[in-house]
Amino acid sequence: AQSVAQPEDQVNVAEGNPLTVKCTYSVSGNPYLFWYVQYPNRGLQFLLKYITGDNLVKGSYGFEAEFNKSQTSFHLKKPSALVSDSALYFCAVRVASGGSYIPTFGRGTSLIVHP
Amino acid sequence: NAGVTQTPKFRVLKTGQSMTLLCAQDMNHEYMYWYRQDPGMGLRLIHYSVGEGTTAKGEVPDGYNVSRLKKQNFLLGLESAAPSQTSVYFCASSYVGSYNEQFFGPGTRLTVL
Numbered sequence: 001a002q003s004v005a006q007p008e009d010q011v012n013v014a015e016g017n018p019l020t021v022k023c024t025y026s027v028s029g030n031p032y033l034f035w036y037v038q039y040p041n042r043g044l045q046f047l048l049k050y051i052t053g054d055n056l057v058k059g060s061y062g063f064e065a066e067f068n069k070s071q072t073s074f075h076l077k078k079p080s081a082l083v084s085d086s087a088l089y090f091c092a093v094r095v096a097s098g099g100s101y102i103p104t105f106g107r108g109t110s111l112i113v114h115p
Numbered sequence: 116n117a118g119v120t121q122t123p124k125f126r127v128l129k130t131g132q133s134m135t136l137l138c139a140q141d142m143n144h145e146y147m148y149w150y151r152q153d154p155g156m157g158l159r160l161i162h163y164s165v166g167e168g169t170t171a172k173g174e175v176p177d178g179y180n181v182s183r184l185k186k187q188n189f190l191l192g193l194e195s196a197a198p199s200q201t202s203v204y205f206c207a208s209s210y211v212g213s214y215n216e217q218f219f220g221p222g223t224r225l226t227v228l
Contacts, residue, residue: 049214094213101212102173
C-alpha cells in the first residue's frame with residue numbers, strides 16, 4: 001500500500017520570504033515522488049520529481065524539493081516566494097517496482113503568497 | 116501538439132441523464148486516467164487504462180464506465196447521473212513506467228441537478 005500526507009491545508013507566506021510545502025509518504029519499497037501545481041480553473045502541471053540520485057531536486061519556476069528517506073519526506077521549497085506562486089500544490093508517490101504504476105496523490109496544500 | 120484535451124469544458128445535467136466525457140491525447144502515451152476533484156478531497160482516481168482496449172477500476176469507480184477503443188482517446192460515461200457526481204473531472208496521461216510524470220487536461224466542470 002502507498003499513501004501521501006500533506007499535513008497543511010493552507011500555507012501563508014509573504015512575498016520574498018522562503019516557502020515550504022510539506023509532504024510525507026509511505027510505500028513498501030523505494031518511492032518515486034512528484035510535485036504538481038494547479039492554478040485556479042486549470043489542470044495540474046508537473047513541477048518536479050525524485051527518481052534516484054541527488055536528494056535535492058530542482059524543478060520549474062525556481063522550485064526545488066528535498067528527498068529525505070529517513071523521515072520519508074519530500075518537502076517542496078522555494079527561496080523567495082512570488083504572489084504568482086499562489087496555487088494548489090499536490091504531492092504524489094508511486095512505488096518504484098513491484099507494485100502498481102498508479103500514483104497516489106495527497107489532498108493538496110493551498111499556498112497563499114501575500115504582497 | 117495539443118497535449119491532453121477534454122470535451123466538454125462545462126456541462127449541467129439533470130438527475131438520471133447520461134453523458135460521455137471525452138479525453139484525447141496526442142503524445143502517444145500508453146497510460147490514461149480519469150480523476151474527480153472535490154473540495155477537501157484532493158484527486159480521486161475513477162478508472163484508468165494501461166493500453167488500448169484495457170481498463171481498470173480506481174478508487175471511486177461506482178456510477179462510471181470507461182472505454183479505450185483507440186490509444187489516443189479515453190471516454191468516461193455516466194449512465195444515470197446523480198447529484199453526488201457533481202465535480203470537476205480531470206483526464207491525465209503518461210508514458211509507460213512508474214517514474215514518468217502525468218500530463219493533465221484542463222478539466223470538465225459537471226453539475227448534476
